Amino acid sequence: MFLFPFDRYVLLRHLPQSAVAAEIGVAYGRFTRAIVDTTTPAKLHLIDAWRSQDKPELQNDSNNVGQDEQDRRYEGILETYGADIATGRVAVHRAWSHEAAEQFPDGYFDWIYLDADHTYDSVKRDLEAYWPKIKEDGLLLGHDYMWHAKVPFGVIAAVNEFVERHGLTFVGLNTNDMFPSYILARPGSRAARALVADAIVSTACVIELQDYPRRLEFEPRALTHKGKSRVFLGFKAKT
Template sequence: MHLVPNNRKQILPFLPQNGRVIEIGVAKGEFSHEILLQNNPKELHLIDPWEFQQRDDYSTDANNVEDNEQEQRFQDVQKRFQSMINAGRVHMHRDYSTNVADQFEDKSCDWIFIDGLHSYEGVKADLEAFHMKIKDDGLILGHDFTNHAEARRMKFGVVEAVNEFVEKYNYQFVLMTWENYPTYVLSRTPDSPVVQHLLGSCFMTASSAINLPDFPDKMKFEHRTVFMNDQARAIPTFTLKDDD
């Protein structure tokens, strides 16, 4: 895996263009807009229930707003992308992700972006339901790969779920962005032209990159928070696992 200073918006142009893309967890549609602008997909499928959820593992998430706000978000997203919806380029699925997974054929999507429920069970369910929907050389991206104090307060289980998934299904980490709320990229074919283009483009546009070939097999990840002048910065820290 490579740790790169690019942010999630900056890697969008380096992903497969003019493809079929799924975004799980849309909220206000801000990142959806960036996908359309920076990646130019032929089809973008937006999946979100846009409803308040009364569950312990989502109670502290900032996007779990009341139903009236959820409805407003849905209407705003629909209005924002109406012309592309009419053209068949954007497809909105107002439902829970695992309910609509069967609407997509296996190996039919170029890449997916998972940013829905951030609990261990939620991330695990999305990965399990959608990983077969991408092509053999497709990519899985996900947001908020972090375990810093604020993430733990919000009951995030992204790190645990993704690490477990990678081991179980023989995926490999391609890269992780250096952000307070990082994005990860997974692939089954790390030597494919798709992955090499992504990495090469990141290397050419970034000032540096850190290679971590032993993650997650022999290394563990901790996001440590540093405070200075009323600002917080999460520092990615990788250490060797203890031998059992």
């Protein structure tokens, strides 16, 4: 596994361009704009329920906004990408993520970016639902491989278990973000090798961690200094 010291906007530069891709969890389209401008997808599926949820775990989630705001966000996406929707380059799916997965044939996507409900059960369900939909040489990425002080994120556990269950390669994490994004692929993936090579030749100080998550455990750590607190990436050997 590689630690890439750039943010997720730079990560987009290293993804397959002109791809068939999906963003799962869109909100008001902040990252969508970067996906479109940086990777010029041949086809981009935008999947979000745009529904206010009363699940207790999501009550402190800043993206679990009221229904009026959800409607405004959905309408905003339709308006912003109206021309691309008309040409078929962008498709908008207002649906629960795991249900939307059923619409796509197996082996359809070059890559997806998962950023919907971050609770353990939902991440696990989305990973399982979308993995078969990705090409043999495709990439599965997702946001928020981190702990959250107020929202019970289950991303780390769900992703690590998924990697081990399917014998996948944990390609890497981008580390110049408060909330890193993870990159997964099948062993021997050419797309993953190209991403890593591209990132290494254009970035100083990429770090490789061997046998993650099999022998190493990610343990985010917290530090308070001069009145400021930060969580940072800690790793320890599994006992």
